Amino acid sequence: MAEEWKDKVIQEKLGGKKDWTDEERAELCRQLDEELESHIDAMGKTRYKGGWTEENWKEQMAEHPLFAPYIQEEGATQAEAPINPLSEGLAQLKFDPDHNTPEGNYRSAIKDCEKAVELKTDYLKAVVRAVDCATKLNSWDEVFHWCDRGLRLDPTNQKLKTDRLTALKEKKLLERNARKMARDENKKATEEQNLINAIKNSGVQLGSTVLKGSSSISLSDLEPCHPAAQGSRVHFNESGELVWPVMLLYPEHHETDIIQEFPESDHIIDHLEVIFGKEAAPAPWDTEHKYQVNNLHVFFEDKEKTKLCKVDPNQTLQQVLRDPRYHVLGGTPGFIILVEGSRFMKDFVSKYSI
Known part of the structure; x- marks a missing residue:
């Protein structure tokens, strides 16, 4: 398929000529670059919406100048066109709309880092990348884990020391806010219960229920x-x-x-x-x-x-x-x-x- 595409380009751009000069090669590259840029410009300046899905990936690729030569032409039968490895690989991809999110990407990156350090235990770059991703997720316990792992490899690494200190401060702030929220909720619940008790003890009748001595009021x-x-x-x-x-x-x-x-x-x-x-x-x-x-x-x-x-x-x-x-x-x-x-x-x- 690649050879057929190559021959097609030679035929269209050079009239079938195969003994290219350096000038002809440079001109061909320039033309292909211009065509790609023109295609991108024609797509407009608006924000890209609606990514490739299982239903439309083939149509999307057919409109792209880099992938179009690999797509089976309309009307050709399965027997007439061999299955291209690229098409076959894309067809087997599992489409997950929830994965392509910032949180999903960071979580996926951490998993990749885990696999990387399994293969190379002293791979510090993967450890630092995991620290950055865990920080983006505000997953402070994971930041501690990866920083400690990295500092065992490089005890003088200033970035990991700073990241760990930042994570410690953020976790303490998170815990403090959680305690404050719990105190506020308890205070509110106490005030509301005091209000209910005051109304019950006052003898006020609510609806058709006499509240005094009753526990049914809410x-x-x-x-x-x-x-x-x-x-x-x-x-x-x-x-x-x-x-x-x-x-x-x-x-x-x-x-x-x-x-x-x-x-x-x-x-x-x-x-x-x-x-x-x-x-x-x-x-x-x-x-x-x-x-x-x-x-x-x-x-x-x-x-x-x-x-x-x-x-x-x-x-x-x-x-x-x-x-x-x-x-x-x-x-x-x-x-x-x-x-x-x-x-x-x-x-x-x-x-x-x-």
């Missing part, structure tokens, strides 16, 4: 369901009291407000003053300016949602949440706000027993 039970309250889960403040996200519902206008941090010691009226006090701008949906702090009523639904329970706005959130009729749903206490004497309030309240 943090997932305390995650707010309303999108506006996400990230505002109940927590302790600096004074050690529970702080809840609280939802105010205005059914007349199908609107809601989320108070992301409502300490249990705060009174309901304190927050109503901020939202509906004299200094507060009316809500965009309150076009009639009916929602004034002095003519608002606060309610909550009982567990069965059949009874509307009136709330004294001068009570603290803690007092309301300890009411045996109250149940915290979705980790977010909620209250219904209605305007006193309005037609909507009369209609709304008539649907419940009070």
Whole structure:
């Protein structure tokens, strides 16, 4: 096959002439170089994508000027064209898409170094190469192994000494970070358990379960369901009291407000003053300016949602949440706000027993 390709080149480039002069040989080499460069330029300057696979390697080789002469021409039968050793070898390659990665290449290189030192135990160059690859993989124990092996061959090798010292520092840093992460996770778990215990011992009822004396509560039970309250889960403040996200519902206008941090010691009226006090701008949906702090009523639904329970706005959130009729749903206490004497309030309240 190689002779056929050679004859083909001679025929195309030199018209079949075989007694080449030095000038003709140089000209042939120049032409072949130009053709190869032209082919590479024609492939474009974009980043190479889509490597050779088991399915396309033959087509890829057929387009390459170096390999094209070895590929069986289209239409030729297997009997007409002998199997080229290069083609046969490529066909037997095992394609592994995960191998051709930086990590896979470094790991493969270390295996090659292992084989090399098996054949030549004092092959220091292979040892140094393994150290470099293990360093790239951040595999510090392997770096120690290869550095120690190399220093037994060359105790004065400064590179191996430096690499080993660097690996020792990096491993200590890794271990320190792991210990810190473990401490942080333990601290977080302790804080979360303290939070759960505080809620359980307070007697707050979550959903339909009475938490006091129960061990069934979990943090997932305390995650707010309303999108506006996400990230505002109940927590302790600096004074050690529970702080809840609280939802105010205005059914007349199908609107809601989320108070992301409502300490249990705060009174309901304190927050109503901020939202509906004299200094507060009316809500965009309150076009009639009916929602004034002095003519608002606060309610909550009982567990069965059949009874509307009136709330004294001068009570603290803690007092309301300890009411045996109250149940915290979705980790977010909620209250219904209605305007006193309005037609909507009369209609709304008539649907419940009070």
